[in-house]
Amino acid sequence: MARTQGAQTANAIAEVAASLFNEHGYEATSLRQIASEVGIQVGSLYNHIDGKNELLHNIMVGILDDLLDAIRNATAAGTDPVSRLVLALDCHIRFHALRSRDVFIGNSELRSLPPENRADVINRRDAYEEILRDLVSDVVHATGADPLDVRLQTYAILAIGTHVSSWYRPDGDMSLDDVVAGYTRVILRQLGIEEFGMRVGITTA
Amino acid sequence: MARTQGAQTANAIAEVAASLFNEHGYEATSLRQIASEVGIQVGSLYNHIDGKNELLHNIMVGILDDLLDAIRNATAAGTDPVSRLVLALDCHIRFHALRSRDVFIGNSELRSLPPENRADVINRRDAYEEILRDLVSDVVHATGADPLDVRLQTYAILAIGTHVSSWYRPDGDMSLDDVVAGYTRVILRQLGIEEFGMRVGITTA
DNA sequence: GAGACTCACTAGCGTACGTTCGTATGTAAC
DNA sequence: GTTACATACGAACGTACGCTAGTGAGTCTC
Structure with missing residues (x-):
């Protein structure tokens, strides 16, 4: 061997x-x-x-790198701010639902990382938050919508992702497509751009 | 001694x-x-x-009992479904912001409870979720609003609360009143009842 | 075939854990 | 003043932990 x-x-x-x-x-x-x-x-x-902690560090950095790659790739195909946001929400929700195991670890074990390794994780987390905030911000400027509060709106989107990873189950009574479509409608409406969503194929049926 | x-x-x-x-x-x-x-x-x-685990169990049951008491007391003063929901959101967000320490423990340490003690916590958590869902449901019926999806809407509200407890700081650059007012507007809008909110004193200024 | 390398094994190190126990001391009740 | 109790102490228990070290078997390179 x-x-x-x-x-x-x-x-x-x-x-x-x-x-x-x-x-x-x-x-x-x-x-x-x-x-x-x-x-x-x-x-x-x-x-x-090298030690137990390396296992945790690799998981946490890995899941965030994957998430950052995913959202960058997903939004690249968008031709305007609203469609980019819709693509991002699709990616955001699917990623959190499908990779809930590692997402959950990433969200709950930060305190188990030794302080010198925390920056790796926090920087990536901040980068992701910034990507989402910029997407929201761009939509607001492009559509003239009243965002109420861009920061709270961004937090709400982040919160939904984290929460999805804690309740969604592939064998549950709601399909992932339904979750994505449902939350996309909810989020577009809360941003005040429900009608713009329809133009990129999101319906409120 | x-x-x-x-x-x-x-x-x-x-x-x-x-x-x-x-x-x-x-x-x-x-x-x-x-x-x-x-x-x-x-x-x-x-x-x-009696042992280490009792400490955790008491915290988790205690915070949920307090939360259930708080939301029941808060909504009792409401005279109609919309005002009851607004009162509930105020309580929900304030509670999660102000008692973030215990809320965080309650949300992250369920797996450290021995299985025979988990039901105490899960039952209370389910009860809280049901209270919120009923509030949302009542608002929808009373106003005729299109809720998109009551379950996802309820989850979004729960998610915002949990998330608030992880970022809000009393000495941060956003007052608790602003957080409450901001999120209340966001949530009323995502439920499709922004205009009803104004009637009970929530403005979109 | 010889040497170098990979990767698993076994045994054990020092330390920390949750918990128990016997004992001492101070306060309240009568 | 005696009795009973509440509460603290210090020492020790058995167990589990993360990690290290020495060793041996298999496999690739030349």
């Missing part, structure tokens, strides 16, 4: 760690549990990681 | 525990830390509690 198993084992460790962190929390998960579910001994973990 | 210190010490333990759970998380907080901040020895804690 050598040379070829490395990548697979490393992958399995990361997956198992994420599942256990999600289920019991970082502090309540032991390396012995992780090793046991992977099917190796505790000591062997250290052939693949 | 006897007979009279009991209640004060018990109180101090609960307060210190909540602060440390909020800061580091339940699992990462040791009874030795708690005892040390209270100014007693570890063993002495057991004159006041």
Whole structure:
């Protein structure tokens, strides 16, 4: 056993760690549990990681990098502010629903990261928030809508994403398409641009 | 030292525990830390509690009982569905902002409760969600507004509350009154009853 | 085939944890 | 003043933790 198993084992460790962190929390998960579910001994973990904390750090930075990539790619296809926002909301909600495990870890385990590693996460989180705020801001300027309060509106969108990741289940009684369409309507209306949404294919049926 | 210190010490333990759970998380907080901040020895804690988990359970049940009491009292003064909802939103947002420490514990440490104690918390949480949903539902029926989706609307309100508890700071650059007024306008608009809100004193200035 | 490298094993290190116990001390009740 | 109780202390329990170190088996390179 050598040379070829490395990548697979490393992958399995990361997956198992994420599942256990999600289920019991970082502090309540032991390396012995992780090793046991992977099917190796505790000591062997250290052939693949530097320590327990690296597992958490990788998950948190990874999920935020993926989220930033996703929203940038999603909005690139938009031809005007409203369609860019609609594309962003689609991405935002789907991402949080489908990757709820890692999103939840990212949102709940910041305090388990040693302070020197927190900036990596906080900077990415701030960057995402800024992207959303700019999208909202652009829509407001382009449409002349009254946004009430851009900051609170942006927070509301962020909150919906986080919340979706905590209740949405693929086998629940609401399809992901319905969740996306429903929340998109709600958000466009709360921004005061319900009628602009219709022009890009969002209906209030 | 006897007979009279009991209640004060018990109180101090609960307060210190909540602060440390909020800061580091339940699992990462040791009874030795708690005892040390209270100014007693570890063993002495057991004159006041049955075990570490009781501390968490009391916080979680307590905050939800307070929240349920608050929303019931707040809405009692409402004379019609819209004003009841507005009163509820005021209470909802203020409560989450002002009691963010315990709210955060309640929202993030459910998995640290042993399964047999979770029902206490989940039942209260469900009860709160039902109260909000009924308020939304009543408003819709009374005003004839198109709610888009009552469930998603209710979730959005819940999400805003949870999110507020994570960012609002009394010394931040937005007053609590502004947060409440701002979010109330956003929520009334997303429900499609912006104009009804004005009748009960919410302005979109 | 020899050497280098990968990756797993086993055993054990020092430390911290939640909890229990016996004891001491101060206060209240009678 | 005696009795009973509330409350604190200090020491110790068994267990689990993250992590390290030494070793051996398999595999790739040349």
